Amino acid sequence: MPVAGAVGLALFIALGLPVAGLERMKLRLVDNSRAVVNRRPPSGTGPRARWISRLRDPSVWRDYGFAMLAFTGLWMIDFGVIALAGWLPLMLISAPIQPDMHVLLGLPVALVGFLLLPVAAYPVTAWAGARAMITRPVLAPLEAEIIRSRARLVDAYESERRRIERDLHDGAQQRLVTLTMRLGLARLDLPPDSPAASQVEQALREAQAALAELRELVRGVHQQVLTDRGLPAAVRDLAGRSPIPVDVNFALPGRLPDQIEVTSYYVVSEALTNIAKHSGATRCRIDGSLKGDAFMLSVRDDGRGGADPSAGSGLAGLADRLSVIDGTITLTSPNGGPTHLLVEIPCPAFA
Amino acid sequence: MPGLRVVLAEDAVLLREGLVGLLERFGHKVVAAVGDAEALLSAAATHRPDIVVADVRMPPDYSDEGVRAALKLRETQPDLAILILSQYVEQTYAAELLDAGHGSGVGYLLKDRIGDVREFVDALENVADGRTVIDPDVVRQLLNRHRTPLARLTPREHEVLGLIAEGRSNAAIARRLVVTEAAVSKHIASILTKLDLPPAEDDHRRVLAVLAYLRS
Structure with a gap:
């Protein structure tokens, strides 16, 4: 008996980490996002240092904890779910060859069994989902530090955009305005039909075109109306520039937190660009409201649908930004339309 | 309609001086040229001008001080004509300005328009005359x-x-x-x-x- 115990322990130590690794690969099948674990780097060279760092690594202990759970309980539940889900259809299918069953009576019963097979997939899938929910936090925890640093990165990125906008506004834009004014004044002093007048006239148009281009660029970098007047105003202004008529409806008790406003603005901006480019829509509707303690933003159009979120980086980038503030994005776009984009962001400030 | 008395608020010094020169060339008088919203409010109260020309974004916060100062001025002096200049124009601000004093004597233009000097001065005189001038972009x-x-x-x-x-x-x-x-x-x-x-x-x-x- 002590020998059996020792063999069991040795097997557990040897197989614990591979089992956890296999489970991480399986997680990918369930929710299609990679499960990775970051082991601590060894503190020195040589097998001894490697072993010590392994022993001190909490992720190694979590993997063994999971292996213990897998060996003692999980496999039984796995087996039980598959058996239960498969048992009834298999029993029915085998009806024609059961000893006291007439073959002709057995055939329709078997048919029912075949029809039940796809139904059996549901409990199996449900268990796989539930299992992934339990195992992911243990095997591939999203470190709180990573989430915090991502939030800091988004903040830094945003304040950098504001700084760039300020610099352009106070620098290049101001100089170009002064330049157009001076050219305008110079034109007044020149005889209207002289070659110099037409040169100055051209220079003035060039400077005005540069100002217009710079303004478009600055608008993409940072939208001042958003900071000054909030999301509904900024979205209305955005809608005013859209080549497709857009109805805007907001029902909000006040200003939303900065990050939600900025992220929502990017969502609307990207959505309107996509609608104008690809949808062939004739109308679009934007709604924003609070539902419970979440801010819901919806963008619908009456276009031809078939929008593919994996094409282009726009939507994927938005999903990344949203994940920092725990927001989610859902796109429904059947072929033939309509397309509906729904964003949900937790917003406890107004709850 | 020469001889308007103008209070000008613009924080960029070169542009402010250029605008003073431009307006005086057309026979108007800039009675005060200031660089922030506080100074604008007090200059408008002291000088009682025919028209105020103001940049939207000025110290101390560089957001929308010009618009807010203009709205405040309209509350105390409903007949004061106001021309707001900006690097970008948005219907949100246009709506706020038009709502102040039923939109008479209000102007809202991109700074780009200053280059077309004559049209710019026309617009300014129209606003001083109680008309409404809204930028084509809006x-x-x-x-x-x-x-x-x-x-x-x-x-x-x-x-x-x-x-x-x-x-x-x-x-x-x-x-x-x-x-x-x-x-x-x-x-x-x-x-x-x-x-x-x-x-x-x-x-x-x-x-x-x-x-x-x-x-x-």
Whole structure:
């Protein structure tokens, strides 16, 4: 008996980490996002240092904890779910060859069994989902530090955009305005039909075109109306520039937190660009409201649908930004339309 | 209409000095040229100018001090004409300005327009005269909003509507489109009918009706 115990322990130590690794690969099948674990780097060279760092690594202990759970309980539940889900259809299918069953009576019963097979997939899938929910936090925890640093990165990125906008506004834009004014004044002093007048006239148009281009660029970098007047105003202004008529409806008790406003603005901006480019829509509707303690933003159009979120980086980038503030994005776009984009962001400030 | 007394608020020194020179060249007098919103409020109170020309973004916060100062001034001096200049124009600010004092004597222009010196000075004089001048860029945004009823207008009528919303008189529209004033009047009558707006004799009331329609 002590020998059996020792063999069991040795097997557990040897197989614990591979089992956890296999489970991480399986997680990918369930929710299609990679499960990775970051082991601590060894503190020195040589097998001894490697072993010590392994022993001190909490992720190694979590993997063994999971292996213990897998060996003692999980496999039984796995087996039980598959058996239960498969048992009834298999029993029915085998009806024609059961000893006291007439073959002709057995055939329709078997048919029912075949029809039940796809139904059996549901409990199996449900268990796989539930299992992934339990195992992911243990095997591939999203470190709180990573989430915090991502939030800091988004903040830094945003304040950098504001700084760039300020610099352009106070620098290049101001100089170009002064330049157009001076050219305008110079034109007044020149005889209207002289070659110099037409040169100055051209220079003035060039400077005005540069100002217009710079303004478009600055608008993409940072939208001042958003900071000054909030999301509904900024979205209305955005809608005013859209080549497709857009109805805007907001029902909000006040200003939303900065990050939600900025992220929502990017969502609307990207959505309107996509609608104008690809949808062939004739109308679009934007709604924003609070539902419970979440801010819901919806963008619908009456276009031809078939929008593919994996094409282009726009939507994927938005999903990344949203994940920092725990927001989610859902796109429904059947072929033939309509397309509906729904964003949900937790917003406890107004709850 | 020379000889207007102007208070100018603009924080960029070069541009401020340039504007002073420009306005004086056309016979107007800049009684005070200041660099922030606080100074603008006190200068407007002391000098009682005919018109205030102000940048939207000024110290200390560099957000929308110019608009807020203008709105505050209109509360105490409802007849004071105000021309707001900005690096970018948005219908949000246009709406706020038009709401102050029923939109009379209000102007909102991109700074780019300063380069067309004569038109800029015309706009300033129109605002001082109690008219409304809204930047074509804002008008375009507003026209975008009402595409369904506006689809009934012919392209020419569309063009005329844009020019009305910018605050131009019949004569100015006729010159711009190289047609007779009678033709312009006919277009305008047709536009007002198609948009269910009451006919208006006076140029300025017509501008306000059109703007009210576009903002609704």
